[in-house]
Amino acid sequence: MTLESRRQQIVAALNGRSKTRKLSQRIERCKRGQCGQCGDLCPVKANKWARDHVSKIVDALTVAKAEVLLMRYTRGVWARKDGELALFRADAEQQPAVNEFMLTQHASVEKAVRRAFDKLDGLNIVAVGMIDAWYNLERWEIGASVIIAGVSEGRLHEIFPAGFLVTTKVSNIRVSLRKLFADARRAKRTPALSLIARMPKRRQREYFAWLAGQKPNERLFRYGCDRYFNRLKKTKKVSQTIPKKPRPFPYWLQPYWFGYHRQGCLCRACGGPGKQFLHR
Numbered sequence: 001m002t003l004e005s006r007r008q009q010i011v012a013a014l015n016g017r018s019k020t021r022k023l024s025q026r027i028e029r030c031k032r033g034q035c036g037q038c039g040d041l042c043p044v045k046a047n048k049w050a051r052d053h054v055s056k057i058v059d060a061l062t063v064a065k066a067e068v069l070l071m072r073y074t075r076g077v078w079a080r081k082d083g084e085l086a087l088f089r090a091d092a093e094q095q096p097a098v099n100e101f102m103l104t105q106h107a108s109v110e111k112a113v114r115r116a117f118d119k120l121d122g123l124n125i126v127a128v129g130m131i132d133a134w135y136n137l138e139r140w141e142i143g144a145s146v147i148i149a150g151v152s153e154g155r156l157h158e159i160f161p162a163g164f165l166v167t168t169k170v171s172n173i174r175v176s177l178r179k180l181f182a183d184a185r186r187a188k189r190t191p192a193l194s195l196i197a198r199m200p201k202r203r204q205r206e207y208f209a210w211l212a213g214q215k216p217n218e219r220l221f222r223y224g225c226d227r228y229f230n231r232l233k234k235t236k237k238v239s240q241t242i243p244k245k246p247r248p249f250p251y252w253l254q255p256y257w258f259g260y261h262r263q264g265c266l267c268r269a270c271g272g273p274g275k276q277f278l279h280r
Contacts, residue, residue: 001182006043013204020205023212040218041211043185049217050181056229058173060126061149068170069153074143075163078109085133085140086210105142106131106219113144116159117223124234125150126224130184133210135203141190144221145180184219185211
């Protein structure tokens with residue numbers, strides 16, 4: 001999809017509601033992408049950023065004889081109902097708790113993916129992707145779409161035990177990166193429904209409003225590289241063994257242990273009739 005076709009799609013979706021009409025007019029007039037009022041929605045700024053950084057990301061992901069995978073990871077606890085993906089300013093003032101939860105939700109997705117990668121101790125992996133949303137049947141599936149280099153497909157299923165994980169092998173890193181960044185700013189359904197059902201226009205408007213409410217590239221995910229996409233050397237964590245705390249010997253209980261009774265004891269443990277027999 002070209003820049004102009006993407007701009008026309010955004011404008012056509014946002015023109016249908018008065019709350020987003022001003023936003024659509026800014027997108028239609030945008031030429032340089034420098035106003036900073038459209039958030040992560042601006043197609044001009046996104047196109048410039050991808051053009052300037054894709055080559056650097058490809059160099060970071062290119063490792064000798066390393067398998068490169070495309071991963072899409074979602075969880076049921078991150079799913080949102082229709083109308084809850086993005087709240088407009090008037091709606092946010094009426095529902096502050098829901099608005100605060102939605103603004104911080106992509107941070108929880110990033111933490112979950114990052115903690116899963118931390119389990120691969122000793123592996124110098126590099127991962128670059130986006131926090132994204134896909135529309136399913138009457139709800140939004142929120143998760144991460146990431147390209148990973150340096151880890152096998154079987155290990156990914158071990159470190160992501162919960163949730164829904166789909167992995168595919170990447171043959172051309174540059175093409176896959178451009179497609180990932182383009183899809184991350186396009187309203188879409190889940191892959192299982194994309195071929196049989198169209199994206200409702202109302203849900204397209206909601207998705208674009210969600211992008212407009214976030215900072216540029218705020219949804220970008222990086223692991224194993226710095227903000228300039230230079231690879232970071234990961235050292236294996238040194239595990240320190242903590243000696244067990246010594247326990248005192250329970251010598252005061254020794255007379256009651258089995259086998260420590262005096263010879264000729266009449267208790268049942270020693271084979272006698274029992275101590276209560278003596279009181280008869």
